[in-house]
Amino acid sequence: MKDPTKQIFILAYVLALMLGSQVAFGTTLKVCPTCPYTSVKEAVASAKPGETVLVEGGVYQEHGIEINKPLTLLGRNNPVIDGNFKGQILTITSDNVTVEGLTLQNIATSYRQDDAAIRVVQRSNVRILNNTILHTYFGIYLQNSDNCVIKGNVVAGQDVTGKNESALGNAIHLWYCDKAVISNNKVSGHRDGIYLEFVKDSEVKDNLSEHNLRYGLHFMFSDRNTYTHNTFRKNGAGVAVMYTRDIRMEYNTFEDNWGAAAYGLLLKDISNSVIHNNTFRRNTTGIYMESSSRLDLQRNDFDRNGWAVRLLSSCTDDVFKFNNFTGNSFDVSTNGDSQLNRFENNYWDKYTGYDLDKDRVGDVPYRPVSLYSMLVERVPPSVMFMRSFMVDLLDSIEKVLPSFIPENLVDEQPLMKKIEHDNDRKLAQVLR
Amino acid sequence: MNKIIKYVFYDIIRNKIVLAYTLFLLLLSFGLFNLGGSPDKGILSLLNLVLLTVPLISIVFATTHFYNSYEFMELLVAQPINRKKIFMSEYLGVACSLSGAFILGVGVPMLIFGASITGLYLLLTGVFITFIFVALAFLASVITRDKAKGIGIALLLWFYFALIYDGIVLFILYAFADYPLESATLAMTALNPVDLGRIIVLLNLDVSALMGYTGALYKSILGSLWGIGLAFGLMLVWAVVPLASSGRIFSKRDL
Numbered sequence: 275m276k277d278p279t280k281q282i283f284i285l286a287y288v289l290a291l292m293l294g295s296q297v298a299f300g301t302t303l304k305v306c307p308t309c310p311y312t313s314v315k316e317a318v319a320s321a322k323p324g325e326t327v328l329v330e331g332g333v334y335q336e337h338g339i340e341i342n343k344p345l346t347l348l349g350r351n352n353p354v355i356d357g358n359f360k361g362q363i364l365t366i367t368s369d370n371v372t373v374e375g376l377t378l379q380n381i382a383t384s385y386r387q388d389d390a391a392i393r394v395v396q397r398s399n400v401r402i403l404n405n406t407i408l409h410t411y412f413g414i415y416l417q418n419s420d421n422c423v424i425k426g427n428v429v430a431g432q433d434v435t436g437k438n439e440s441a442l443g444n445a446i447h448l449w450y451c452d453k454a455v456i457s458n459n460k461v462s463g464h465r466d467g468i469y470l471e472f473v474k475d476s477e478v479k480d481n482l483s484e485h486n487l488r489y490g491l492h493f494m495f496s497d498r499n500t501y502t503h504n505t506f507r508k509n510g511a512g513v514a515v516m517y518t519r520d521i522r523m524e525y526n527t528f529e530d531n532w533g534a535a536a537y538g539l540l541l542k543d544i545s546n547s548v549i550h551n552n553t554f555r556r557n558t559t560g561i562y563m564e565s566s567s568r569l570d571l572q573r574n575d576f577d578r579n580g581w582a583v584r585l586l587s588s589c590t591d592d593v594f595k596f597n598n599f600t601g602n603s604f605d606v607s608t609n610g611d612s613q614l615n616r617f618e619n620n621y622w623d624k625y626t627g628y629d630l631d632k633d634r635v636g637d638v639p640y641r642p643v644s645l646y647s648m649l650v651e652r653v654p655p656s657v658m659f660m661r662s663f664m665v666d667l668l669d670s671i672e673k674v675l676p677s678f679i680p681e682n683l684v685d686e687q688p689l690m691k692k693i694e695h696d697n698d699r700k701l702a703q704v705l706r
Numbered sequence: 707m708n709k710i711i712k713y714v715f716y717d718i719i720r721n722k723i724v725l726a727y728t729l730f731l732l733l734l735s736f737g738l739f740n741l742g743g744s745p746d747k748g749i750l751s752l753l754n755l756v757l758l759t760v761p762l763i764s765i766v767f768a769t770t771h772f773y774n775s776y777e778f779m780e781l782l783v784a785q786p787i788n789r790k791k792i793f794m795s796e797y798l799g800v801a802c803s804l805s806g807a808f809i810l811g812v813g814v815p816m817l818i819f820g821a822s823i824t825g826l827y828l829l830l831t832g833v834f835i836t837f838i839f840v841a842l843a844f845l846a847s848v849i850t851r852d853k854a855k856g857i858g859i860a861l862l863l864w865f866y867f868a869l870i871y872d873g874i875v876l877f878i879l880y881a882f883a884d885y886p887l888e889s890a891t892l893a894m895t896a897l898n899p900v901d902l903g904r905i906i907v908l909l910n911l912d913v914s915a916l917m918g919y920t921g922a923l924y925k926s927i928l929g930s931l932w933g934i935g936l937a938f939g940l941m942l943v944w945a946v947v948p949l950a951s952s953g954r955i956f957s958k959r960d961l
């Protein structure tokens with residue numbers, strides 16, 4: 275220890291602990307059925323800024339609690355605050371508030387005011403940690419609030435089958451919030467799992483979003499955000515990303531978004547973004563891309579999807595590199611002739627070419643668009659001839675003598691072996 | 707009549723082709739169910755083969771059988787037996803032995819690897835297709851006495867239903883792409899028993915989600931038990947009409 279100030283600091287801290295233990299206890303307001311405070315609302319109202327309200331285990335029938343000063347609201351031994359479907363439970367109208375370890379439940383659908391279990395209004399540095407939120411309309415609702423942390427929460431709604439979209443709220447809803455961190459949350463049973471609108475420079479990671487009626491993750495007009503290590507599973511329509519630029523989506527898993535109008539990831543008007551190392555498994559459509567340009571898609575796995583990629587001809591300058599395409603009904607489909615996107619060094623399990631010089635790159639180009647997928651895109655009813663022998667025959671003929679499929683949509687250097695993304699770094703470097 | 711059916715049945719079993727057919731199907735189904743991983747995948751790959759091989763084998767076998775047992779039929783006609791009865795017994799003998807082979811060859815592996823309602827539909831489809839194509843084969847063979855010609859017609863019929871028809875419909879769909887074609891497609895698939903069978907099975911598998919709006923329309927019509935019944939009813943019509951007309955030709959013709 276060379277730094278004397280540090281020593282002094284520690285000494286002072288120990289002294290403060292010894293002398294001030296009585297005082298420190300005073301700054302914590304306890305709430306329990308036998309304590310001075312029996313309701314959270316009272317305790318919050320009489321607490322001074324900077325104090326801690328400690329809620330002990332038990333069930334509290336309360337709603338309309340407003341936190342208008344910097345407090346820490348801490349739950350111990352699983353306290354439950356039951357809103358009894360009477361209105362919002364927690365409204366935070368102050369900076370530097372922490373809400374941790376509470377269970378909040380029962381909020382009715384309210385079409386006029388979007389009631390939420392926790393709402394933050396125009397404040398910053400709010401931390402919402404490790405809460406459980408059950409049966410609510412909106413779960414966590416942040417508006418105009420910057421630098422907030424939403425971490426480790428479980429937001430579970432109801433069984434959404436047969437529900438109407440407007441009767442459900444979003445689990446985590448952010449509107450005009452910059453620099454937010456949303457991590458390790460589990461959200462399910464709402465309209466959208468995580469909804470972001472006008473949210474910039476934020477980070478969404480390690481979340482699990484499943485069984486939501488509409489989207490697992492929905493974001494619009496939210497530039498410069500990072501999405502990593504999330505899992506989106508069995509949502510009504512997957513994940514939608516619209517009107518945004520400078521996004522990084524990495525190491526996410528999109529799976530089992532299976533249905534007539536479902537897809538893994540929908541990209542609309544996205545540009546300058548990076549989509550790396552994601553897994554798309556068993557989706558009706560892995561990625562649906564519309565008017566998206568300058569996207570970099572690398573090292574993704576597309577496995578057993580209906581369509582791995584639906585690339586509309588409004589997309590330009592997108593690059594697909596080192597991706598694995600395995601077991602998809604259609605690898606790539608498109609609706610036009612002109613193609614301004616690049617496919618390089620991907621692995622296609624339908625590739626039948628050879629590699630004479632043994633450089634692990636096929637010598638014959640691969641055309642991922644099949645004649646039949648073009649036909650289906652142009653004449654949707656012809657999808658009823660899927661698996662017909664004639665269709666397979668036409669596809670084979672077209673593969674040998676291409677004449678209808680887009681000339682430029684081609685992978686000139688398809689890889690011969692499936693890429694093991696963790697082990698094949700060397701190969702990727704050599705090819706790069 | 708039962709006696710004649712029994713005779714035809716024994717005759718077919720003795721010549722061992724049906725036995726080979728059963729073994730072929732058995733091997734194929736076991737192989738595909740083992741390869742596919744999930745039973746759904748097995749059913750899907752089996753579907754393609756069933757729709758291609760079952761009509762072909764049914765139609766070729768039935769035609770050759772008909773010509774080979776011509777002398778036997780002539781002998782029977784000399785007896786005081788109704789011609790229609792002779793014809794029907796021949797038909798039932800061939801169709802039942804072939805569909806029996808199919809049920810054994812595909813049904814047993816299906817029971818072992820994953821019995822499902824979709825599997826049942828596949829089995830039913832196969833049986834109906836056997837009956838339909840045996841009827842078509844008999845129609846081809848009563849039209850002409852020339853064996854080569856008869857087999858030629860039968861093969862053409864198979865070619866038409868299994869291959870060309872889909873091509874024609876796809877061409878029509880492409881040519882009229884600007885019009886709403888959903889109901890037209892439905893009508894056109896009903897005109898081909900092979901397509902009908904394929905769609906019944908496909909709609910009950912996962913892949914139906916890929917079929918978009920048209921698939922949804924099909925599902926709304928064919929998805930219910932009533933719709934499935936209607937589809938199989940249509941296939942029954944496909945068996946009865948050629949059978950009735952060929953029976954008529956047979957009973958009127960100068961042998």
